[in-house]
Amino acid sequence: MKFLQTFACLAAQYAITASIGGKTGVLIRGPEDPEKRAALQSIVTWDKHSLSVNGERIMIYSGEFHPYRLPVPSLWLDVFQKIKAMGFNCVSFYVHWALLEGKQGDFSAEGVFAFEPFFQAATDAGIYLIARPGPYINAEVSGGGFPGWLQRVKGVLRTSASDYLAATDNYVASISAIIAKAQITNGGPVILWQPENEYSSWVDGQSENPAYMQYVENQARNAGIVVPFISNDAGPDGHNVPGSGTGAVDIYGHDGYPLGFSCGSPTNWPAGALPTNYRAKHLSQSPNTPYSIDEFQGGSFDPWGGHGYDNCAALLNMEFERVFYKNNYAAGVAIMNIYMTYGGTNWGNLGHPGGYTSYDYGSAITENRLITREKYSEAKLQAQFLKVSPAYLTAIAGTNDSTTYTNTTDLTVTPVVGNGTETSFFVLRHTAYENTASTQYTLKLPTSAGTLSIPTLGGSLTLNGRDSKIHVTDYDVGGTTLLYSTAEVFTWKKFTSKTVLILYGGPGELHETAIKSTTSAVTIEGAGVTTKSTSGTVTLQWTTSATRRIVQLGTVYIYLLDRNSAYNYWVPDLSGSGSTPAYGTSLQNPESVIIKAGYLIRNVTTTSTGLYLNGDFNATTPIEVIGAASGLTALYVNGQKLSFTTNNYGVWSSSVAYNSPSLGLPSLSSLTWSYIDALPELQTSYSDKSWNFADYTTSNNTLRSLTTPTSLYSSDYGYHTGYLLYRGQFTATGAENSFTIETQGGSGFGSSVWLGSSYLGSWTGSTAEGRNNTYTVPTLTAGKVYVFTVLIDNMGLDENWSITYADRTRGPLNEGGLYPERQGFHQPNPPSSTWATGNPTDGITAPGVRFYTATFTLAIPAGYDIPLYFVFTDTTSPAADYRVQLYVNGYQFGKYTNNVGPEKSFPVPEGILNYRGTNTIAVTLWAQQAGGANVGGLTLVAGTPVLSSLGTVSLVSMPAYTSRAGAY
Ligand code: GAL
Secondary structure (H helix, E strand, O other), X not given: OEEOOOOOOOOOOOOOOEOOOOOOOOOOOOOXXXXXXXXXXXXXXXXXXXXXXXXXXXXXXXXXXXXXXXXXXXXXXXXXXXXXXXXXOEEEEEOOHHHHOOEOOEOOXXXXXXXXXHHHHXXXXXXXXXXXXXXXXXXXXXXXXXOHHHHHOOOOOOOOXXXXXXXXXXXXXXXXXXXXXXXXXXXXOEXXXXXXXXXXXXXXXXXXXXXXXXXXXXXXXXXXXXXXXEOOEOOOOOOOOOOOOOOOOOEOEEEEOOOOOOXXXXXXXXXXXXXXXXXXXXXXXXXXXXXXXXXXXXXXXXXXXXXXXXXXXXXXXXXXXXXXXXXXXXXXXXXXXXXXXXXXXXXXXXXXXXXXXXXXXXXXXXXXXXXXXXXXXXXXXXXXXXXXXXXXXXXXXXXXEOOXXXXXXXXXXXXXXXXXXXXXXXXXXXXXXXXXXXXXXXXEEEEOOEEEEEOOOOOOEEEOOOOEEEEEXXXXXXXXXXXXXXXXXXXXXXXXXXXXXXXEEOOOOEEEEEEEOOOOOEEEEOOOOEEEEEOOEEEEEEEOOOOOEEEEEOOEEEEEEEXXXXXXXXXXXXXXXXXXXXXXXXXXXXXXXXXXXXXXXXXXXXXXXXXXXXXXXXXOEEEEEEOOOOOOOEEEEOOEEEOOEEOOOOOEEEEEOOOOOOOXXXXXXXXXXXXXXXXXXXXXXXXXXXXXXXXXXXXXXXXXXXXXXXXXXXXXXXXXXXXXXXXXEEEOOOOOOEEEEEEEOOOOOOEEEEEOOEEEEEXXXXXXXXXXXXXXXXXXXXXXXXXXXXXXXXXXXXXXXXXXXXXXXXXXXXXXXXXXXXXXXXXXXXXXXXOEEOXXXXXXXXXXXXEEEEEEEEEOOOOEEOOEEEEEOOOOOOOOOEEEEEEEOOEEEEEEEOOOOXXXXXXXXXXXXXXXXXXXXXXXXXXXXXXXXXXXXXXXXXXXXXXXXXXXXXXXXXXXXXXXXXXX
16 A cells, blocks of 8 residues: 555544653652742642632633634634623643644744734733643544654653653743743733643553653643642543642643533433532632632534534523532632633644534524623623622632522532621522522521621512522622622722612513611612612512613612623723733722623723723624713824713713625635646556555553554554545456445545456445445456555544644645545645636535645625634435535635535635635535536625724735645
8 A cells, every 4th residue: 555645545544642651760750849830930829719820810801712713813802702701811822732733843823823923812812821732632633732753752642651751842842931021921922831631531541640641740840830730630530630649730620521422312301410429529629729610611612413402502591600609609619711712723633523614503602702602691791790899709608508508409509608707608599500480488597797698679589580699788888788689780880979870680570689787878860779778788670571660879889681681781891001911809890880882891991081882793883982071172083983871970971883895705606717627646657655654563552552553543654634535556356346445534534446446345334434345346457456445535633532735824734635635626726727617516526535625815895703613505315425525725614525514614714714805715526426516606705794893803814826846
């Protein structure tokens, strides 16, 4: 068998765990002295309650976002700002080793793979970072981050095998040096470091290896990483906890995906899936560190043939956030990272075979950076609440209780209790957490005024199905105390001359809030609020409605909203600048404002007279500015001055006009497409003299022994990605009548086989990862030489958590081994002037692969953020057997498999697409059925244009075609 020089494989190498362990001749330092660790720096410290940064106690509310899944650096700020606007203060990111060291010893992190712009964008948005560079990351990426060339390492991966450890050294030293410069100790945003990922489970005769974990930690320390180490155990299982000696981390953390990853039943919450043991586990495992959940479910991945990300978003929706996230607060979580908050795209073959091109994840921010899912708004309500509730961080989480605090055992309350008369938090949910029915209840809450039966003014409260609430007592609102509140706090702010508190409740719910105050309450907007003043306490009772009420007690203004209305309020931090980034910790930015608007408010800046808001609008939007300082006289939105009115309690009102722009998108089917045959290997004139021989007689794959005389695992020969080609030559005896072949390419893969130029057949794909096929062979002539050509769609290397490429700009995984890919024809300006013309919707009439390319121009108006999608519209039934790769300006942004699915709509971000200029698209059409196939339809479709303060999106580098030396 021969292989292409730079790409290819039969039985693609998934299981990259290699055999022969036990090589340990590696110098391992002893366990680090915890005191010594703490002394490495003094900016990020911790105790049993929480982290402190620069001496300020802070809850780390983090969202996971992988820069490599959005390869447009000028869009990173947009994602950071959207995460920041939710009230989060941190982002956790993985690093995908295989994208940075495609060839052993050749580390490169430039262009779309550079980290400096990512760190700068985080700083500009005021977002801290948690760095998670592996070396193993899982993350639904090819090889779990491991480059395919590790296949030729004999030692067992993720052990102390010296050849494996040595193979990690260059990567870890290189990436650590880059990240070290961005640590907070050097003025950057990185506050925490996670060595390894889920080093938690061992198979194939392996067992926990603390020396390996310690080696990974030492690599980072030796490269100058001084911030604390956190872990991400695959569940609260107590691995590498502080004080456990070799391999221990500074702050123990674990992950949790309690609803799992099957998006097919999006309303199914199985009984018992709510983790109610987190607090107890924490106390037994790591009581002296902040309770840390380093990945908590924010959505789900979806496999080939899966149910689609809208279903994942429905399963892990706002109700999930209410019940499950609040359950984490009930356990006292102080570092919480939501995986994923922005999922992004598995472009350019970076994903593992268990997923398709989209990695939307059903997360709060969609793949195309939209924040239209309700779960974004719900997460904002919660994170903003915690941001203004510093008492939460020192309150002590108690035990789940279904008898003490309500009048019904159908409900469970977990108290998170402040010391003495300090604020306490009572987290309420259904005892059977999955309950869909509403439950009426009254509360018995301990307060500084004794234990109270609430509501005190009569009536009963309601907890709807799949909801959870946080009732506070003795809650500080900038010097004013809420004795209790059944309505939930969204935010509050103490301005120079007034304090504003925003409370919300579900639709139509009775609520009661008592304020310690001797001032009488006046309803200044709306009606229907019952008020009662007794001995220093003012009690308000109302039923939530979409009509807003505002109650004034002296200089305190209390907004009573329903939840849907609360979603429209924003609490922007003042944007930072230069060396003073606005890392919004608990109560920073009191001089900022509260805004009622619509789609998004990113941030606010002020001059001595002007208030400048930056935000995005998808409709004409009334806006209100609450708390503008008295010296301010002018309002600017996205740089444009707006007139406004001021009401008698100082709120500004204005409106932002929205007009939908006309886009004039091209019709892709009317373009002039050029094509060439993508499989010249089938021609009898084809010479494979430049190909490599597949001549290794051994393989390191422990999961499957060789069944061929030489290894046909592509990764043994350096071919790790995309379409892979094999050629096998033999001399016929004349007695052959069939050809049996086992091909592997991961879930959703396909393969096709030719003998000479005669098509033998295909495996057209399902969720199977490998397949045996037997094809009938025509009568062969004895003594004559024949060639089999095998084409395999490799969907990526499997994750295995148990243990010189041509295009440096787009990275080592972007292109596969098809002839036009080897040549670089998928880039702009291919030499297509002499090619035939024809449209992929006309297709080919025989099994094979055809490569199409075309150009089009976009002239999209500036000032808008407009999602664009390439949509395949095939409706053939039964689905025709073909698969397509979509290249946009040389970047592979879609693997469409017509007969496996589910993805049909492929978003491509601005920056990869040139919104104001010429674009080149290329399509490889691989027909796997007799009679060939055609693309049913391919259109370019826009989502709702968003009038945006996003700013200029820079085009990424997109090298055009040049003749590649040595390409064949
Ligand atoms: C976790 C893992 C992540 C990711 C996640 C599922 O266990 O740490 O890397 O794979 O599962 O999306």
